[in-house]
Amino acid sequence: MSSTYGNKVKISIFGQSHSEAIGVTIDGLPAGFAIDMAELQRFMNRRAPGQSRYTTPRKEADRPEFLSGLVGNVTCGAPLAAIIRNTNTRSGDYDNIRDIPRPGHADFTAHVKYNGYEDVSGGGHFSGRLTAPLCVAGGIIKQILAADGITVEASVAEIGGNAEEPFAAVESAAARGDSVGGIISCTITGLPPGIGDPMFDGLENRIAQAVFGIPAVKGIEFGRGFEAAGLCGSENNDEFYYDGGQVKTRTNNHGGILGGISSGMPVTFRVAVKPTPSISIEQRSISYAKGEDAVLKVKGRHDPCIVPRAVPCVEAAAAIAVYDLMK
Numbered sequence: 001m002s003s004t005y006g007n008k009v010k011i012s013i014f015g016q017s018h019s020e021a022i023g024v025t026i027d028g029l030p031a032g033f034a035i036d037m038a039e040l041q042r043f044m045n046r047r048a049p050g051q052s053r054y055t056t057p058r059k060e061a062d063r064p065e066f067l068s069g070l071v072g073n074v075t076c077g078a079p080l081a082a083i084i085r086n087t088n089t090r091s092g093d094y095d096n097i098r099d100i101p102r103p104g105h106a107d108f109t110a111h112v113k114y115n116g117y118e119d120v121s122g123g124g125h126f127s128g129r130l131t132a133p134l135c136v137a138g139g140i141i142k143q144i145l146a147a148d149g150i151t152v153e154a155s156v157a158e159i160g161g162n163a164e165e166p167f168a169a170v171e172s173a174a175a176r177g178d179s180v181g182g183i184i185s186c187t188i189t190g191l192p193p194g195i196g197d198p199m200f201d202g203l204e205n206r207i208a209q210a211v212f213g214i215p216a217v218k219g220i221e222f223g224r225g226f227e228a229a230g231l232c233g234s235e236n237n238d239e240f241y242y243d244g245g246q247v248k249t250r251t252n253n254h255g256g257i258l259g260g261i262s263s264g265m266p267v268t269f270r271v272a273v274k275p276t277p278s279i280s281i282e283q284r285s286i287s288y289a290k291g292e293d294a295v296l297k298v299k300g301r302h303d304p305c306i307v308p309r310a311v312p313c314v315e316a317a318a319a320i321a322v323y324d325l326m327k
Helices: 037-047 091-098 107-113 121-126 128-147 166-175 203-211 225-230 307-326
Strands: 010-014 021-027 065-068 080-085 151-159 182-189 217-222 240-243 246-249 267-273 283-287 292-296
Touching (some): 010 128, 021 128, 037 128, 037 307, 080 128, 107 121, 121 128, 128 151, 151 307, 203 217, 203 267
Antiparallel strands (some): 065 080, 151 182, 182 267, 217 267, 240 246, 283 292
């Protein structure tokens, strides 16, 4: 059940990058919630391809079609199912990858795991294309959370180590036929204290599990994260105080989570996104058929940087994780 997430709200994502459609089923949504479809589409548009010169030229409308779970735009209690049709595929661009796996991509590990029956076109089920149905689920849940005063907002923190002019790094890499990664920051506000559990089902654990469902994510840190390892307790500890009867902390190095449980302060975390593996520069790889080393020249349409399109995906994953813990 690797493509299913959640305990009280079950979300299952299906499809491949070049299959007829991709989609999601959501079981456990409350009945009677009116989805703002225009707002959901605006959210979907933020991750859709072909929106700027910084993304792949592959154009997809990313307009979900709802098959069940709604009466009009209102949830009815039945499992919600939605699909997004793939309309602009070029599977022939991936012919050479069937024999020569891309360095940095899941081509090789999928080949081993599925005994050569994996779908390599567009990355198959390992493609970033599968974040579209993730955003359908997350976009709906963001609306449910917002109705309770909880917001989930992410943004680009840096690309290629550049926080001042992050998109300059994208242009430079694209001009060389290369790619670049970056960091996304996310903040959850309005979350009450007491959400989450210790040990293996903590708020950090569940957010991390959902966020790592986004292809290309390689790291996550909460609050001061790895920087805290170089601090003294007197520097890292967040002192408590009362503010109108509410307990708050004077700083938020803990990122709103203590012992896996929300403290009532904003939940803050940062996500590391690796460079896109598909680059036009020749790379050394192997040939399955020949059993020898080979050189790969990747064809097709690919993002020089996935970071901007991953921003709403991080919001979606975090919203799903928080809502499942709150149910």
